[in-house]
Amino acid sequence: MTILADRVERVKPSFTLEMTSRAAELLSQGVDVIDFSAGQPDFNTPKNIREAAVKAMEAGKTKYTAGAGTIELRKAVCSKLSRENFLEINPNQILISNGEKQSLYLACQALFQAGDEVLIFKPYWVSFPEFVTLSDANPIIVETHQKNNFEPNIKDLKSKISNNVKGIIINSPSNPTGSVWSDEATINILALAKENNWTVISDECYERLVFDGEFTSAQKLNIDNNIGANIITCMSMSKTYSMTGWRIGYAFGEEKIIKAMSKIQGQATSCANSISQSASVEALTGDQSAVELMKNKFKERRDLMVSLLNDIPSTQCDMPGGAFYAFPDFSHYLGKSFNNIKIKNSFDLSDLFLNQAQVVTVPGDGFGAPGHIRFSYPISSSLIRKGIKRIKNILEKLI
Ligand SMILES: Cc1ncc(COP(=O)(O)O)c(C=O)c1O
Numbered sequence: 001m002t003i004l005a006d007r008v009e010r011v012k013p014s015f016t017l018e019m020t021s022r023a024a025e026l027l028s029q030g031v032d033v034i035d036f037s038a039g040q041p042d043f044n045t046p047k048n049i050r051e052a053a054v055k056a057m058e059a060g061k062t063k064y065t066a067g068a069g070t071i072e073l074r075k076a077v078c079s080k081l082s083r084e085n086f087l088e089i090n091p092n093q094i095l096i097s098n099g100e101k102q103s104l105y106l107a108c109q110a111l112f113q114a115g116d117e118v119l120i121f122k123p124y125w126v127s128f129p130e131f132v133t134l135s136d137a138n139p140i141i142v143e144t145h146q147k148n149n150f151e152p153n154i155k156d157l158k159s160k161i162s163n164n165v166k167g168i169i170i171n172s173p174s175n176p177t178g179s180v181w182s183d184e185a186t187i188n189i190l191a192l193a194k195e196n197n198w199t200v201i202s203d204e205c206y207e208r209l210v211f212d213g214e215f216t217s218a219q220k221l222n223i224d225n226n227i228g229a230n231i232i233t234c235m236s237m238s239k240t241y242s243m244t245g246w247r248i249g250y251a252f253g254e255e256k257i258i259k260a261m262s263k264i265q266g267q268a269t270s271c272a273n274s275i276s277q278s279a280s281v282e283a284l285t286g287d288q289s290a291v292e293l294m295k296n297k298f299k300e301r302r303d304l305m306v307s308l309l310n311d312i313p314s315t316q317c318d319m320p321g322g323a324f325y326a327f328p329d330f331s332h333y334l335g336k337s338f339n340n341i342k343i344k345n346s347f348d349l350s351d352l353f354l355n356q357a358q359v360v361t362v363p364g365d366g367f368g369a370p371g372h373i374r375f376s377y378p379i380s381s382s383l384i385r386k387g388i389k390r391i392k393n394i395l396e397k398l399i
Helices: 006-010 015-028 047-058 071-085 100-111 127-134 154-159 183-196 218-224 255-269 274-285 289-310 346-357 381-396
Strands: 094-098 117-121 138-142 165-170 199-203 230-236 248-252 373-376
Touching: 006 127, 047 274, 071 094, 071 248, 071 274, 094 100, 094 255, 100 127, 100 165, 100 199, 100 230, 100 248, 100 255, 117 127, 127 138, 154 183, 165 183, 183 199, 183 218, 183 230, 199 218, 218 230, 230 255, 248 255, 248 274, 289 381, 346 373, 346 381
Parallel strands: 117 138, 117 165, 165 199, 199 230
Antiparallel strands: 094 248, 230 248
């Protein structure tokens, strides 16, 4: 008998966090590392939000809050959803969590159990299969293809439907591909979910980072098209307001499910951080100009990143419509060697970039996408140029 429970064996560590810590370790040793691994903006949190946190502390808002989040923040989320997503939601349908990641985890805990199956599209964010595994259910992976903007392959999806499927996780704009599904693709999935009685978990963490065209929340498409699918939508303060360290995210949907998630959260962590909740009220209701400024910067960097990646021979990088990731296909280089060491897969390629070029990336294999590498581009244009030049140089040496 081992001291640890079986679930520890079943769950995989978050290797995006692992790559980020490898980068931090090298940086602390004074190595000139260029880090394309971190899934977070390089900007500080806007000043009005930081000031609101200080004010909250001075005013003594330093205590436990209601388990589901303060009423002020839940109301602020409601007005944001009304203003930006055209959704009328009431505060009882909202749960504030310690980051959206916790909302997603809680949704899986509240909805799934042993014997259930949950559909996940690949390439997937590394945590989706693990959330499902931690709920004792089974993740069922469905194909998508780069040539179709990583939208669902309905034929493959239909082949995986069984009576055990209880839910489906969608994520547009996507981490790791940056792809933004067409409304039609989302509507098709919602219709299938309704037909089969699945609950949809829609991760919309990057909803404000859509560069070409408008983003429409799955719940809005659900209502406008009279589909009637049951959706738990999860959103985050992290990426939009550059607040990754503050750990605030939220979920909204059917009250019964939100209550169930809140019950588990209450026993696990009591509530989200009170100071971060006050700061989030300001973020959602105060001056929004910083959001647009950051987004415009990301767009500039995306265009630069994609054009530099496509300048690398035999590399293909589609223009991602949102988030802040580029996800080029480096399959051409697999099977080649560097100093007689064969590059067998994207893990080896990512290691090569790190060890020989001091560039940190995340291998696509971890997202279920062999041959791809994820580049996170919220870093300065000069670092982007320097990093991609180093990668290009090292790839030229492969034989
Ligand atoms: C797709 C996706 N969902 C959720 C999250 C979690 O965000 P948060 O910081 O709010 O927990 C991330 C963070 O990287 C993400 O990429």
